[in-house]
Amino acid sequence: MRIAVLAHEQFPDRAKTAVGILRYGDQDVVAVLDRDSTGTTVGDHLPDIEQSDVPVVESVDDAPEFDALVVGIAPIGGGFEESWRPDVRSAIERGADVIAGLHYFLSEDDGLVALAEEHGAELRDIRKPTDDLTVAEGVARDLDAEIILTVGTDCSTGKMTTTLELVEAAREAGLDAGFIPTGQTGIMIADWGIPIDRTISDFTNGAVERMLKEKADDHDYLFVEGQGSIIHPAYSAVTCGILHGAMPDYLVLCHEAGRDAIHGYESFSIPNPGEVVDLYRDLADGVTSTELLGGALNTYELDEEASERAITEYERDIGAPAVDPVRHGAGKLINQL
C-alpha cells in the first residue's frame, strides 16, 4: 500500500505515528506532509531510517500517487485540526482513503463522509473499536504460539518500540514472528488491530484474546504491544486486562533510565524495577504463570557510557538480560527464547 503521511509542523519530533510507520511499517511511504519542512527528505531528519529519500512536501497536491493518506500526528485530546481539512479533502478527491487514529471520528464528519461517498474513498477511524467484542473465554494459554508481552513501569517507556524491535530481531533470527498491536500507532503501523484502551471495560481481556486467536495459527511467536502500567493510578485497568487476556509465556519489562515517578502523576513513585517485575509476575500467576524474558531500557537521555552502566544496573535489578532496543536492537532478548 502506498501512503502519504500528514505530519504538519510536527515532523519528526512530535509525530510519533509518522515516525513509527516510517521505521516499522510495511507501507510504501511516498511523501510526508509538513509545511514547515518542505523541500527536505525524511533522511535529513531521521538518518537511520531505510526509506530516507521520501520527500517532505507542503500539501497533498505535491505528493506522488498514493492509496491512502494517514494522519501521522495526534494533538493532545485527539481532536481534528481544521488546518488539515484541505489536505484530507484533496486526498479524498484523488480517490485515496484516509486513515486516522483520532478521538474525533472522520467517519462522523458529514462533509468528509459526503465527499468520500462521491469519490469512492473510505474513511478509517483506527480508534473506533468494533462493536462485536465480548468477554474473554480464557483460552490464550491454549493457543499454538508462544506469547511475549511487553509491560512497563509507566506509560511512554517504549513498549511499542520494544515490541516492534523484538519482532524484527525474531525475524532476523529466522523465527516466524507476528505483531499484536493494541494502540493507535501500533494499529496504523500494522494496518490492523483493536485499540484496547477504547474497548468497553468488561471486554478488555477479551479484545486481546480475540487478536491472539486470530493470529495464533499464522505465527510461532506473537509479540503483544503492552499499554500503561500495573502501578499507574489511571491506566492500570487496561494493563491488567492485557496481561490476563494475553496470558503471556514471557514478559519483557520496559523502563526509562532514571525515571522514578509516574509521568504526569509525580506524587506516585516508581519502585525498584525488580519489585515491579515481581508484581507483574504475581498478578499473571493469579491466572496463568509467566516468566521474565528480559528488560528494555530507554536510555535516550544518556551518552553511550552512561547507557551501558544504566543497562547493567537494570539487569541486576530485574535479574535478567536487558537492552536499549533503539540503540542495540532486541537480539539479546530473542536469544533467550
Next chain:
Amino acid sequence: MRIAVLAHEQFPDRAKTAVGILRYGDQDVVAVLDRDSTGTTVGDHLPDIEQSDVPVVESVDDAPEFDALVVGIAPIGGGFEESWRPDVRSAIERGADVIAGLHYFLSEDDGLVALAEEHGAELRDIRKPTDDLTVAEGVARDLDAEIILTVGTDCSTGKMTTTLELVEAAREAGLDAGFIPTGQTGIMIADWGIPIDRTISDFTNGAVERMLKEKADDHDYLFVEGQGSIIHPAYSAVTCGILHGAMPDYLVLCHEAGRDAIHGYESFSIPNPGEVVDLYRDLADGVTSTELLGGALNTYELDEEASERAITEYERDIGAPAVDPVRHGAGKLINQL
C-alpha cells in the same frame, strides 16, 4: 419514590435486582409484578424482608399508584423480553418513568420513546454510561473520607450484598456511611452511580474516582461495591481499575465457602484466600497502600454448624476477622474501623 418492580416468572430466586431493591433500597415498593405468583405477598417468599406486605400482582393494571416501574430481572445477555412490553407501556401511559439495567436500551426503542414523550415519562437505562467520563487524576487517597472496598476471589461471591450490609452495620453503629455502587443492581438500589463494567477501558479508574469525589464531602465512610476478581481471566481489568481508582483505606475480601475454581472458567483454580489477599494488597500497594479490614464468607450452602467452622477456617486463612454478612450482618467488621 414509589416504585413497582417487574419480575415476571422469576421472583424471588432469579430476580436478584428485585430482591436487592426490596432488601436494601430506600424506595417505597408498592408492588412486585410476577404473573406466576399473583395473590401472594413479598413476605410469603422472603420472610426476613421489612416490606413484607408488598403485593405480588399480575400486571401494572393491578398495581397501586407509583412513580417508576423498575425492571427487576435480567435475562442472560441482557435483552428485552417482548412479554414485558404491555406492562412497560401501561406504566408509561400512567405517566410513570421506567428504569432498566439491560444491555438493550429502552431509550433507543422508538415505540417506547414516542409513548414516553407523549406522556411526559422518562426512560432511564442504568447501564448506559455517561459519555463525559475521563481518566483518573489519582486523587481518591486525598479525599476526606475513609474508603472501604469489597474485593473477591471470584465473581458472584457476595460483594454487593457485603457492601450494603457494611453500610447498614456502619449506620447502626452511628457512623456516617455512604454506598458507592458500580454495577446495575447496586445502581438501581442506590438510584445513582456509574456502571463500571460498561465504561471505556481507559476511564475505568477515573469513573470510580469520580463517584468518590462526588460523595466524599457527604459522608465519613464510603463503601465501594467491588466487581469481578483480580484473578479472573475475563473480568480482572474492571477489578484492577476499581482497586486503583478507589485507592481504598481498607479491603474486605468476599469468598464463597468451598468454591475452589473460577465460576464458568473451571480450569482456573482459586488459590487459598490468604494468597488472594496478598495479591490484592501488593497490587494496591503499587499505587497506594491498603489494609485488610476483614473477610465476608458466603455460607449459603452450609448449615449453621458447618458455616461457623468455615468462617473460622477462613479467618485463619486471611488472618483477619470474617463474617457471613447475610447470616450475621457485618457489625463485626465495622467494629474493626
